Each structure stands twice: as C-alpha cells, then as structure tokens.
Amino acid sequence: MLRCIIAGTFLAVDPDASEQLIPGPCVLMEYRNRGLGTLLLAAAMQHLRDAGLKRVCAITRQGSPVARFLYPKFDGRPSPIVPLLAA
Template sequence: MRPLQDHLRNRIRSPTRTLQLCPTALDRLLVNRPLICRTLCEADVATVADFDRRYLGGMWSEEGYQRELTSPNSEILLLATPPSTFSNAGETRPGETIAAWGSFWAILDEAHVTLLGVVPEYRQQGLGQLLLASLLQRAIARKLRRATLEVRKSNQAARSLYAKFGFRPVGERPNYYRNPPEAATILWRNKLQTSTTAVAIANLWERGRDRAYQCGWQLID
C-alpha cells in the first residue's frame, strides 16, 4: 500500500494536478472517513461538555447540555464519524468520533447561534462551514427570519466564516468571554426567509462538503 501512497504524493505535487488536497488527507486518501450530521443525544453529552471546556473555555457545563436536550427551542447538531474512524479524539459510542458541534436557540423569529466548535485536529477542513450551513438551514425550516451570534473580537477565522454567510457586526458586549476575558462582537444576519438566502446557504453547504471531501471526509446520510 505504501508504494501507491508514494505514487499519489507524486501526482499531488505535479503542476498539472487538478485535485487540491489538504496535507492531512494524504495518508487517508485510500479510505475516506465517513461523516454524518445528526442531532445531539444523551450519549454525547459528557464528550461534548469536555470539548466545550477544553476548546471553548467552558461556555456550557454538562448540566447545560442536558437542559438543551429537553428544550423545544434548542437545536444542537454534530458532525461525527460512525464506527470505523481514524481518531480517538472523542468517542461517544463504540468507534464513533465527534469532529464538530454547534447549536442555536429559536427565540421569537430569531435564531441565536450559541455555539460552533470544531475539534482542533479537524479545523481548516470545511467542517465549520458545513455545520453552520446546516444550522441555518434548520433555522430556515423553523421559519425564523433572522440570525444573530457573539464572537470573540480576536477570532478572525470565525469572523471570516460568519462574514461568508452574510453576518455583519452591529455592536459589542464587554467582558462577555472568560478564559481568557474578552469582549464579544455582536453579529446579525437578516432576511433568512428569502429564496436568495436559501440558495446562498445551500451553495456554502456544498462548498463546505467539497472541502471536507478533499480533506478525506465522505458525508453520508
């Protein structure tokens, strides 16, 4: 198998190549990792709460995620691998690994995006874009008209992602974050219930899926 991988590396370095692959995909090219988008369940809570503490500074506790499970106004989605995976970053079921998670609250006619996290080893692979598009599609299906969120002022990668989806800054919340303390920029996205918005989000979903595929992921139903 190694000679074939070496051959693929040479093809990827070729100036005539058409397929763009991120480096982490090279050794996984022969076996794409399956990826599913699904809702949070009871078995996921401990793992997601641990990720929250490690990667988001402790936004929600395990009890907080438990409450979200029973709230009719909360949507929490995961990008996860079914059994047969390449990483033990966070296993919630035998052989299953969570790669990203996100949520929003439905408040009147607004979707308040409360969380969007990607496990560090899976960043820059299209998963954040794919997950945000999926959340906004859920918001559209709920007939919500606008979306809002808070983001760290210093988080340029996240702000760039939200800008792709039409979020614009409208203000700040001082001392909003802990670990480390920092102000939040408030972002809004209006006009969710238009055909133009639906098409734009669908296109961003497809680009996220394609980027994930180039990095070795295979999105399945």
C-alpha cells in the same frame, strides 16, 4: 476502529419564543480548516429558516477566527453589542 466526535452543533428551537440562543459550531482544532464548521453552520441556519426565523445574530470575540473567516461566508457583519440592562 476508533470513533470519535470531531465536530458538532446544537439546536433546540422553541417555536413560541421570539428569539433563539444557540451555540455556534464546534470543531476540534486538528480538524479545522476543512469546511466542517461551514457545513454545520449552513445546516443550522437552514434549520432555523425552516422553523420560520428570518434573522440570525452571532456573538463572538472581535477578531476571533470565527468572526474573521466563518461568519463572513454567511454575510455576517460586525456590529456593536447593545446591552439589555444599563448599569
């Protein structure tokens, strides 16, 4: 039996940090549109809630599939990116 990783996400919550940065769920192309990304993101968000975080922000390309289809399932809304440093 051949086994392989078809999807995953990574969480490393620092309880002392006021903000967390995590990569979103990754699913191999041939396994997309089966709900795996939704399940991974739901589990990651629950883990963050359990850790006490109240708000999650995502950064992605405008119009990307994840911006159009996945994040709206979690009440995600587009907003402008505010740079931390001004040039």
